[in-house]
Amino acid sequence: MSAAVMAGLGEIAEQHWGLFTTAEAGLAGVSRVQLGRLADRGAISRVIQGVYRMAGVVDDDRELIRATWLALGGFTAADSVPPVVAAGTTAADLHGIGDFIPDAYDFIVPARKGTRRPGVRFRVRALTRAEVSFVDQIPVLTIERTIADLVELWTDLSLVADALRDAVTEGRLVHRAALVAYLAPLAADNGHPRGDGDALARELYEIAGLS
Numbered sequence: 001m002s003a004a005v006m007a008g009l010g011e012i013a014e015q016h017w018g019l020f021t022t023a024e025a026g027l028a029g030v031s032r033v034q035l036g037r038l039a040d041r042g043a044i045s046r047v048i049q050g051v052y053r054m055a056g057v058v059d060d061d062r063e064l065i066r067a068t069w070l071a072l073g074g075f076t077a078a079d080s081v082p083p084v085v086a087a088g089t090t091a092a093d094l095h096g097i098g099d100f101i102p103d104a105y106d107f108i109v110p111a112r113k114g115t116r117r118p119g120v121r122f123r124v125r126a127l128t129r130a131e132v133s134f135v136d137q138i139p140v141l142t143i144e145r146t147i148a149d150l151v152e153l154w155t156d157l158s159l160v161a162d163a164l165r166d167a168v169t170e171g172r173l174v175h176r177a178a179l180v181a182y183l184a185p186l187a188a189d190n191g192h193p194r195g196d197g198d199a200l201a202r203e204l205y206e207i208a209g210l211s
Contacts, residue, residue, distance in 0.1 A: 005030055006043065010054060016137065017066050018057030022050045049117075062136060065090065068105050069138055072115065081127050082139035084109055088121075088153055091146040094135040095172070098150075098163030108141070130178075143167045144175050148182030151190065151200070161207035168210055176201070 008028045012020040025035055035052065038044045044052045051067040053059065065086070074084040088106035092098045104119045113122050131145045141149055147167070150160045167173035184197030192199040205211070 005034070006038075009038075009044070013054045013057070016070060017063070018054045019047065019051055019063075019067055019070060020054075021070050022052075025052075062094075065094070065105060066136070066138065068117065068120065069107075071117065072107065072113075072120070074139070079129070081110070081129055081132055084139065085127060085132055086135075086138055086140040087123065087146070087149050089150070089155070091141045092150065092163050094138060094140050095143055095146060095167070097143065097146075097166040097170075097172075098159060100159065100163075142175075142178075143173050144179040145182055147173075147179060147204070148186065151183065151186050151204075157190075157204065158207055161204050164204050165208040165210060168208070 009020055009025060009030060012024050012028060022032060022035060026032075035044065039046055039052070043055050045055065047053050047059075047063060047067040048071060050071045053063070069084060069086070072084050075082060085108045086094055086106070087108045089098075089100040089102040090106040092100050093102055104121050106121050106123070108125045108127060109122050110124070110126060112124055115122070127141075131142055132139050133142045134140065140146070147160060147164055150163065151157070164173065173179065180197040180201050182197070183200045184195050187196045187200045188194040190200055190203070192203070
């Protein structure tokens with residue numbers, strides 16, 4: 001395999017954690033057969049179907065979520081809402097808040113989207129740019145939006161409160177007003193007056209042992 005091929009793959013992989021997809025390789029003129037030969041030689045390693053890692057790149061505990069996001073066609077966008085955004089317990093895990101063991105990767109997409117990949121869930125939502133932040137280049141719901149999303153998913157409120165406590169004590173929940181606004185549509189279903197996001201927020205703070 002020519003040095004030019006490896007250099008081309010390396011340039012692609014530099015953009016996202018030393019990983020690249022078969023689709024990206026194809027656009028660079030590298031076929032699936034060539035990728036197979038490179039893998040046999042140890043020049044690249046298969047992470048999941050359709051995603052490879054360059055030799056010499058050390059994997060870590062976020063590699064599978066990165067690879068999955070790439071395989072789903074994810075990309076970052078500075079001024080618009082990315083098409084695949086981590087949500088639910090996946091978002092909480094990326095933010096490092098709470099103590100969740102996700103049973104699947106949870107993503108929000110703007111329109112109906114299918115996948116044959118196991119352990120991937122999609123929910124269709126119209127997000128605004130204000131609801132999205134980035135963790136390690138991966139688009140993810142903001143912490144405030146993540147907490148509300150966990151409530152919307154009927155996560156046990158004590159577990160949501162644990163995530164809230166982590167965010168507050170670490171100084172990472174910076175927009176309480178935004179949290180209240182996100183909780184407002186969920187208030188009635190959680191035993192509070194309709195639209196009273198502040199009451200639901202106060203309940204979560206009380207459960208978390210926060211003033």
